[in-house]
Amino acid sequence: MDFRPTPAQQLLAATAREMLRKHCPPEVAQRVALDARGLDPGLWRQLAELGWPGLLIPSELGGSDGSLLDVVVLVEEMGRAALPGPFVPSAVVATSLLLAAAGPEQRKRWLPALATGERIVTPALVEDEGVWDADAVALRATIPGRLRGRKLFVHDAHVADAHVVSVREAAGVSLLVIPGDRAGVARLPLDTLSGDKLFELTFDDVAITADDRLGRAGDGARLLVPALAAGALARTAEMVGAAQRILEMAVEHAKTRVQGGRPIGGHQAIQHACADIVRDVDGARALLYAAGWSLDEGAPSAAADVASAKAYAAEACLAVARRAHQIFGAIGYCEEHPLHLLHKRIQAAGLDYGDSAAHLETVARSIGLEG
Numbered sequence: 001m002d003f004r005p006t007p008a009q010q011l012l013a014a015t016a017r018e019m020l021r022k023h024c025p026p027e028v029a030q031r032v033a034l035d036a037r038g039l040d041p042g043l044w045r046q047l048a049e050l051g052w053p054g055l056l057i058p059s060e061l062g063g064s065d066g067s068l069l070d071v072v073v074l075v076e077e078m079g080r081a082a083l084p085g086p087f088v089p090s091a092v093v094a095t096s097l098l099l100a101a102a103g104p105e106q107r108k109r110w111l112p113a114l115a116t117g118e119r120i121v122t123p124a125l126v127e128d129e130g131v132w133d134a135d136a137v138a139l140r141a142t143i144p145g146r147l148r149g150r151k152l153f154v155h156d157a158h159v160a161d162a163h164v165v166s167v168r169e170a171a172g173v174s175l176l177v178i179p180g181d182r183a184g185v186a187r188l189p190l191d192t193l194s195g196d197k198l199f200e201l202t203f204d205d206v207a208i209t210a211d212d213r214l215g216r217a218g219d220g221a222r223l224l225v226p227a228l229a230a231g232a233l234a235r236t237a238e239m240v241g242a243a244q245r246i247l248e249m250a251v252e253h254a255k256t257r258v259q260g261g262r263p264i265g266g267h268q269a270i271q272h273a274c275a276d277i278v279r280d281v282d283g284a285r286a287l288l289y290a291a292g293w294s295l296d297e298g299a300p301s302a303a304a305d306v307a308s309a310k311a312y313a314a315e316a317c318l319a320v321a322r323r324a325h326q327i328f329g330a331i332g333y334c335e336e337h338p339l340h341l342l343h344k345r346i347q348a349a350g351l352d353y354g355d356s357a358a359h360l361e362t363v364a365r366s367i368g369l370e371g
Contacts (some may be wrong), residue, residue, distance in 0.1 A: 002291065007068060029082040039197075044085060062116060139151065154187075156197050175213070178206065244323075246277070
């Protein structure tokens, strides 16, 4: 196994870091996070011009023929910049579902427009239990028929052109692609601390037909497994990127903050705190890239590898943020300082596409321990 980035991936990372340094500095990330829309249209267009929304889409559909490791490299830089917006739900999770199961007309309708950033599609999968597992899907549907019910914690529903919705039919869990402007679909904003834009998506007698179905009836649970793994991997990369930025800020602060006539980095307690941060960031990154390779290669251990990476990063990167607050002191809690935003983004990403407890259950099952 060789996890070193290829020359193309090194170029992707360098391009992303420079572009985000110029166009998404901390003050922009903070402004967009506080804005009700949570999306800077100009910044999204710049991302689209670089081909990022189409990274996973085949070139014949306007994409870049990229891999999940390419996504990891890119999203790590996005996490480092605390980039807001619908990239992971649309360009990773929904795109993965459409690539896996869309029929010819659905592929033609959605994928080229997703590749160019002209359209955004987000998944609507979670219900009252608050878990991502297909077994928890309770929203019932008869196709053709009318859909009544709701989904929770839907990312960026207000800017999405459509949603991939999980429903339960007689045949089992199925997926539907429902346009956001269809009669009876409503989006209700939910309050968050992280700046992520989450919504309750309600369906009030929404007409659905067989043309809305993604894949075969009852095939939703199988389709969701790799797509949710891709989402978990991407959010792990976001956490690692944010933690890396926190590490850089903490070391710089330790070198330049003078107290008692010398930099605080001269104190052993601060040195050990920074060393703890290095350990956590490097450990999380190693598991991240191992999981990305495993998922790209279709390794038998892929599910457990992704679960290990996500569960570890959710705890380790959160510990990084908390340790950094101790190093920075009061200034790290000010809205003008980027630490608080990175901290919130790590906490939100740790819950998305399965929290630590859910992923640790996957790891336990992989080694023969049943709950």
